[in-house]
Amino acid sequence: MILSVDHVSVAYGKLNAVWDVSLGVGRGEIVTLIGANGAGKTTLLNAIVGLLPVKSGAVYLGERNITGRKAHKLVQLGIGYVAEGRGMFGSMSVLDNLILGAYAQHRGWTSQLGDAAWLLRREEFKRRIEHVYQLFPRLTTRESQKAGSLSGGEQQMLAIGRALMTAPKLLLLDEPSLGLAPTVAKEIFGLLNRLRGEGMAILLVEQDAVSSLKIADRGYVMEMGRIVFEGTAKHLISNDKVRQAYLGQVWRSTSETPAQEGRNQV
């Protein structure tokens, strides 16, 4: 496993938002975390990446216990996080946003004080940015544009691109399809598929449970801060209770399971 979450609880003050959650994500695997609003998905992600303190339990990256490490340190260890709302540096250019994605890998004095143009000529940096441009050709033409002026879909691509610039082993995404046109969302899911092929471990939080279960290998369902179902994506899709609670409405409108449609309707 690249990521192992071991009996983790997270609290805001005295109020527990995540209870005793355990999950894992392996190399070349997409794992999805689904559940209603307020189920604790985002809280769990924030705790994994070090933005929130873990109250009890432990988080492992590979063999390494990373519980309680600060977010800016975890980036150096290979955790990329595409937060909900994207978190652009809006008044900076697309290129500057991508350059900053590689910040964690360039902490030496020469890199810090070197001209950014010089950084762009460095081999491994060039390779990475070309990789991002290859995944999102649209960003190439927007390079010098301010990040804040991009469309929602382009901003999401930039947010993912910037996370990829950190050279992550593990990529966490919080609602990447939120507010995007269906074609753009599809493009983003296609990209996750491709990253999985490159061996990346991906933890995907989605409200659009159908889309995310379609692409995922495995899934966990959260409810009131706890994991209530887990299993392979296929298993979850065909689980009656899961479908009733999370897939019902959406599933009915698709034509893929006509035989079972009647059962979920109340």
Next chain:
Amino acid sequence: MATWQLVQYVVTGITVGSIYAIVGLGFTIIYSVTGIINFAQGEFVMLGGMTAFSLIGLGLPIPVALMLAVVLVTLVGVVFNLTAIRPAGRASSITLIIITIGGALFIRAVAGLYWGRDAVALPPFSSGASLSFLGAYIRPQSLWVIGITLVLMVVVYLLLNRTLVGKALKAAAINRRAAALVGIDARMMSLVSFALAAATGAIGGIVIAPISYASYDMGVMLGLKGFVAAAMGGLTGVWGVFLGGLGLGLAESLAAGYISSSYKDAIALIFLFAVLLIRSRRLVAGEEAAA
């Protein structure tokens, strides 16, 4: 009114304005990274002048003494950030600003105890007679002041706009959380901004000391005028504060020359009044837009 007089006032105005620009630069650096208006900035300037004076008094060669003074004051900036700003965590800007006022009072009091109340003078950076230009006299130190200001502005501009650390400083100011997610530690960026502001402040104190003397309380007025320069420049850009400083310096010098030298400081206060009036209106407008 003779031409040479006007030229003389303009030269004086540009010289003094350059100093205000340097002092204002420190305000701008810290404000644009952390949102704090650092009222201890004037004390960094004072410490630069006084420390250089003491180090020269110890018999160090002048260039060594001046550079060492900048290094020492930079360390003061770092210590100030670590002991006064960092422990306050994510307190509101107002709280942090009040902390800097307390810090300024503390530094000034310690300086008064250590150096006493007398003003001291540094030797000019180069000897030689004043140059004559259109009938006006230009002291070599004026040229040093203007030259060093320009170099400093360019260096800080390049540092903030072209280097990776400059981009990181900006990023931490724009979105602290997003910055953390690419590996930028906002607390470290705050520290860097204080170090940089202390260094520029010290340089300002050192270059002005041969012209107008240095004393434990010189930071009060210089800090105020530097703040006016920075606020006139919008508190965010290097060139804005440069123009703000020159504008203030020229206005002061011309008012002192043509009206009365007793109006010199009043000019700065009038500018301050105007700037606060305009900027606070803008702030209110910004809040409305956000709401």
